[in-house]
Amino acid sequence: AQTVTQSQPEMSVQEAETVTLSCTYDTSESNYYLFWYKQPPSRQMILVIRQEAYKQQNATENRFSVNFQKAAKSFSLKISDSQLGDTAMYFCAFGMYSGGGADGLTFGKGTHLIIQP
Amino acid sequence: DVKVTQSSRYLVKRTGEKVFLECVQDMDHENMFWYRQDPGLGLRLIYFSYDVKMKEKGDIPEGYSVSREKKERFSLILESASTNQTSMYLCASNSGATYEQYFGPGTRLTVT
Numbered sequence: 001a002q003t004v005t006q007s008q009p010e011m012s013v014q015e016a017e018t019v020t021l022s023c024t025y026d027t028s029e030s031n032y033y034l035f036w037y038k039q040p041p042s043r044q045m046i047l048v049i050r051q052e053a054y055k056q057q058n059a060t061e062n063r064f065s066v067n068f069q070k071a072a073k074s075f076s077l078k079i080s081d082s083q084l085g086d087t088a089m090y091f092c093a094f095g096m097y098s099g100g101g102a103d104g105l106t107f108g109k110g111t112h113l114i115i116q117p
Numbered sequence: 118d119v120k121v122t123q124s125s126r127y128l129v130k131r132t133g134e135k136v137f138l139e140c141v142q143d144m145d146h147e148n149m150f151w152y153r154q155d156p157g158l159g160l161r162l163i164y165f166s167y168d169v170k171m172k173e174k175g176d177i178p179e180g181y182s183v184s185r186e187k188k189e190r191f192s193l194i195l196e197s198a199s200t201n202q203t204s205m206y207l208c209a210s211n212s213g214a215t216y217e218q219y220f221g222p223g224t225r226l227t228v229t
């Protein structure tokens with residue numbers, strides 16, 4: 001079974017700062033996907049970024065980037081130039097490559113990120 | 118855009134009632150999922166389905182059942198609601214081509 005650990009229950013930074021959210025996972029699989037999801041107060045879960053384990057290049061989506069360290073089983077999310085709208089719960093999630101996406105994702109417990117004006 | 122809808126945003130039921138939570142997706146996805154979200158516990162998988170009439174247990178299936186009679190619709194059933202089933206319930210779907218899951222807005226269920 002896979003486990004996902006987010007060690008920071010809550011973080012608070014000033015607007016425009018850069019913030020890094022940590023995520024580690026444990027698996028015996030070699031092919032898998034990793035995701036960061038954002039859940040704002042509206043409760044709608046939104047995909048922020050995805051990373052395929054077989055890709056060495058770190059994924060980037062505008063102000064969001066990841067630091068994927070496969071050997072260390074680490075998958076951190078960096079948010080640059082943080083904005084008030086980034087305030088949300090952030091969940092790290094693991095998905096198995098085998099099964100064609102039909103298996104559920106394993107989620108961490110989440111990090112509540114607060115962007116202060 | 119993928120759209121996943123859930124029948125209710127808020128629901129209040131009494132202990133012992135039978136509860137139906139409905140989820141519909143409009144992107145012809147093969148796979149659908151039900152999660153439960155509790156503070157400090159993240160999301161936990163209850164059941165999932167990879168085809169019509171097919172279902173698989175997730176990590177916490179006890180006290181729940183599901184139904185998938187049509188590809189676009191996946192229902193979560195609480196046969197006899199209990200107070201420890203008070204929670205946020207999230208439905209999601211995906212296709213085998215993309216892996217990432219698309220979520221509905223959630224149903225906050227309160228059992229009194």
